[in-house]
Amino acid sequence: xxxxxxxxxxxxxxxxxxxxxxxxxxxxxxxxxxxxxxxxxxxxxxxxxxxxxxxxxxxxxxxxxxxxxxxxxxxxxxxxxxxxxxxxxxxxxxxxxxxxxxxxxxxxxxxxxxxxxxxxxxxxxxxxxxxxxxxxxxxxxxxxxxxxxxxxxxxxxxxxxxxxxxxxxxxxxxxxxxxxxxxxxxxxxxxxxxxxxxxxxxxxxxxxxxxxxxxxxxxxxxxxxxxxxxxxxxxxxxxxxxxxxxxxxxxxxxxxxxxxxxxxxxxxxxxxxxxxxxxxxxxxxxxxxxxxxxxxxxxxxxxxxxxxxxxxxxxxxxxxxxxxxxxxxxxxxxxxxxxxxxxxxxxxxxx
Amino acid sequence: xxxxxxxxxxxxxxxxxxxxxxxxxxxxxxxxxxxxxxxxxxxxxxxxxxxxxxxxxxxxxxxxxxxxxxxxxxxxxxxxxxxxxxxxxxxxxxxxxxxxxxxxxxxxxxxxxxxxxxxxxxxxxxxxxxxxxxxxxxxxxxxxxxxxxxxxxxxxxxxxxxxxxxxxxxxxxxxxxxxxxxxxxxxxxxxxxxxxxxxxxxxxxxxxxxxxxxxxxxxxxxxxxxxxxxxxxxxxxxxxxxxxxxxxxxxxxxxxxxxxxxxxxxxxxxxxxxxxxxxxxxxxxxxxxxxxxxxxxxxxxxxxxxxxxxxx
Numbered sequence: 001x002x003x004x005x006x007x008x009x010x011x012x013x014x015x016x017x018x019x020x021x022x023x024x025x026x027x028x029x030x031x032x033x034x035x036x037x038x039x040x041x042x043x044x045x046x047x048x049x050x051x052x053x054x055x056x057x058x059x060x061x062x063x064x065x066x067x068x069x070x071x072x073x074x075x076x077x078x079x080x081x082x083x084x085x086x087x088x089x090x091x092x093x094x095x096x097x098x099x100x101x102x103x104x105x106x107x108x109x110x111x112x113x114x115x116x117x118x119x120x121x122x123x124x125x126x127x128x129x130x131x132x133x134x135x136x137x138x139x140x141x142x143x144x145x146x147x148x149x150x151x152x153x154x155x156x157x158x159x160x161x162x163x164x165x166x167x168x169x170x171x172x173x174x175x176x177x178x179x180x181x182x183x184x185x186x187x188x189x190x191x192x193x194x195x196x197x198x199x200x201x202x203x204x205x206x207x208x209x210x211x212x213x214x215x216x217x218x219x220x221x222x223x224x225x226x227x228x229x230x231x232x233x234x235x236x237x238x239x240x241x242x243x244x245x246x247x248x249x250x251x252x253x254x255x256x257x258x259x260x261x262x263x264x265x266x267x268x269x270x271x272x273x274x275x276x277x278x279x280x281x282x283x284x285x286x287x288x289x290x291x292x293x294x295x296x297x298x299x300x301x302x303x304x305x306x307x308x309x310x311x312x313x314x315x316x317x318x319x320x321x322x323x324x325x326x327x328x329x330x331x332x333x334x335x336x337x338x339x340x341x342x343x344x345x346x347x348x349x350x351x
Numbered sequence: 352x353x354x355x356x357x358x359x360x361x362x363x364x365x366x367x368x369x370x371x372x373x374x375x376x377x378x379x380x381x382x383x384x385x386x387x388x389x390x391x392x393x394x395x396x397x398x399x400x401x402x403x404x405x406x407x408x409x410x411x412x413x414x415x416x417x418x419x420x421x422x423x424x425x426x427x428x429x430x431x432x433x434x435x436x437x438x439x440x441x442x443x444x445x446x447x448x449x450x451x452x453x454x455x456x457x458x459x460x461x462x463x464x465x466x467x468x469x470x471x472x473x474x475x476x477x478x479x480x481x482x483x484x485x486x487x488x489x490x491x492x493x494x495x496x497x498x499x500x501x502x503x504x505x506x507x508x509x510x511x512x513x514x515x516x517x518x519x520x521x522x523x524x525x526x527x528x529x530x531x532x533x534x535x536x537x538x539x540x541x542x543x544x545x546x547x548x549x550x551x552x553x554x555x556x557x558x559x560x561x562x563x564x565x566x567x568x569x570x571x572x573x574x575x576x577x578x579x580x581x582x583x584x585x586x587x588x589x590x591x592x593x594x595x596x597x598x599x600x601x602x603x604x605x606x607x608x609x610x611x612x613x614x615x616x617x618x619x620x621x622x623x624x625x626x627x628x629x630x631x632x633x634x635x636x637x638x639x640x641x642x643x644x645x646x647x648x649x650x651x652x653x654x655x656x657x658x659x660x661x662x663x
Contacts, residue, residue, distance in 0.1 A: 042535075042537065043504045044504065157396075157397070158396060184531070186396075187395040187396050187561050188395075188561055188562075188563060188602065188605040188606055188607075189395055189601065189602060189605045189621075190395065191605070191607070192605040192607070192619055195607075196619075214535050215535070215607065216535060216609035217564075217606065217607030217608050217609050217614075218607050219609070220607060220608065220609050220610055220611040220613070220614045221607045221611075221614040221617075223611075240611045241611055244609065244610065244611050245611075255535055256609060258535055258538070258539035259535055259539075259564070259609050260539075260564050260565060260567070260568035268543055268546075269539045269542055269543055269568065270539060271539035271540040271543050272539070272540075275490060339612070
């Protein structure tokens with residue numbers, strides 16, 4: 001599989017008045033061509049910072065690359081100048097933000113916002129750009145695109161605005177599309193439409209997508225692979241089936257158990273106790289250890305390395321060390337594992 | 352049946368009345384909220400669920416209809432004293448944690464505003480302690496009291512909003528999308544917290560949301576709204592197992608579940624209001640299909656739903 005983006009041992013800190021916030025502490029992942037990689041995790045886990053650092057959208061006055069590289073098309077994005085980065089941003093890598101209200105310019109008709117990246121990155125005339133823009137609007141399912149080109153963002157609904165944002169981001173056929181919680185602000189019915197649209201478009205233009213969300217339902221719907229982030233690190237990465245049906249890291253267990261399914265009974269919902277770690281002073285060992293009932297002694301002292309579960313699946317937890325005691329995951333997780341061939345709770349049948 | 356805390360009768364909330372762009376945000380809806388229950392209200396944005404909440408708490412003056420709180424009409428003339436008394440009983444947690452907190456006030460003063468207005472703290476030490484306790488209740492800590500809202504993430508801000516609502520010790524809380532901005536693990540904490548508070552203090556909730564799996568989990572009964580109308584109202588379990596209105600069915604089919612297998616095979620139904628083929632002669636209103644399960648339908652539809660459920 002062709003690797004389109006490689007993030008290698010990335011470390012990034014914010015210099016704040018309170019000290020150095022180690023927002024990303026050694027992140028490694030590859031993005032394959034045409035796939036959707038979902039990054040899940042709580043606020044502050046570093047998922048947005050990771051993608052913003054790929055786009056180089058972080059304030060240079062405070063954000064500082066400490067280590068590692070982001071390889072895209074043979075170049076290290078962390079070392080590019082602003083000018084070089086501007087040629088990539090919006091053209092080769094583009095981004096959809098969470099809030100379609102604030103990511104569009106309220107004082108500019110949407111037609112101009114659509115043609116802006118085209119005129120900037122491609123050598124085409126205004127008229128041609130306009131035609132492309134109309135096609136883009138049609139592609140994202142906007143009725144009467146010719147008329148709507150002259151309208152302003154406030155004349156569209158939330159779902160329509162997100163469609164426009166998607167159209168803008170796809171204007172230059174980017175190789176990578178980063179979607180940062182693109183459906184969080186939308187209703188379920190609209191969310192379903194937008195997700196279907198994104199999947200359709202992905203097939204058409206063969207873009208790779210990095211999809212950031214905290215909604216595991218959405219992840220199950222869109223992702224080919226999933227990376228779970230916690231405390232500035234990836235703690236588990238695997239295919240969508242591996243993460244949902246054979247999770248290994250206690251944090252992933254916690255995440256999966258804390259979502260009510262439609263048949264969760266009245267019992268108390270499982271909630272991960274405590275709050276995420278303070279990255280001004282990250283814990284010495286496993287960052288999740290303090291909130292985990294499965295923490296071992298070594299978790300407090302040493303950071304767990306990645307243990308391989310399969311060729312595509314690995315998790316950073318000492319529980320996978322050959323000397324670690326065998327523990328019982330939460331019941332809801334065991335229920336999931338029963339469906340996964342290869343897990344020790346597998347009960348037969350196909351996934 | 353439990354005691355009624357609130358009765359909402361034929362509530363209407365129109366905007367731009369008499370103009371060309373008149374909006375019937377809430378169009379003649381009636382329901383009751385019982386003491387100690389959680390009533391969930393779901394629907395798409397623009398369906399009027401937030402407006403309903405806001406009209407109940409009198410943030411808007413209702414166009415028509417009545418809201419009775421323990422038999423007392425919420426709308427209509429009130430002295431300042433009466434309003435104050437009433438405001439302490441009913442609180443709201445807002446949807447947008449960015450817009451609902453005053454950027455120029457410190458967290459301490461934001462949360463203590465209600466405490467000050469109602470004179471709930473005897474001195475500044477007590478006031479401080481109350482705020483610290485509230486911060487801890489919502490999963491923050493007391494160091495946060497001296498910060499400004501912009502120093503918090505969206506999720507943390509929403510928790511400040513919850514702390515503020517709890518500050519005056521209300522009986523009834525309208526929670527307008529209180530957890531949409533929170534992380535999954537924190538959502539569970541907050542939902543558990545809301546449930547605990549409900550049991551401890553006998554709180555009643557109107558829980559407005561679009562996250563249907565969470566709504567089902569927290570609510571005793573659920574109302575589904577569509578274009579300003581209530582189209583279905585039923586006990587939570589019943590609504591999910593046996594949705595009768597086609598809009599409810601479409602809404603349920605759109606929920607993504609954390610199960611890749613289910614997601615691959617999910618079939619989404621879409622809803623087209625034209626399928627009802629209502630004529631002017633049809634008397635479309637809420638009808639009770641089975642005890643506690645109401646659906647908006649015409650006489651003709653009522654008969655067919657009835658006969659379908661009998662044959663089951």
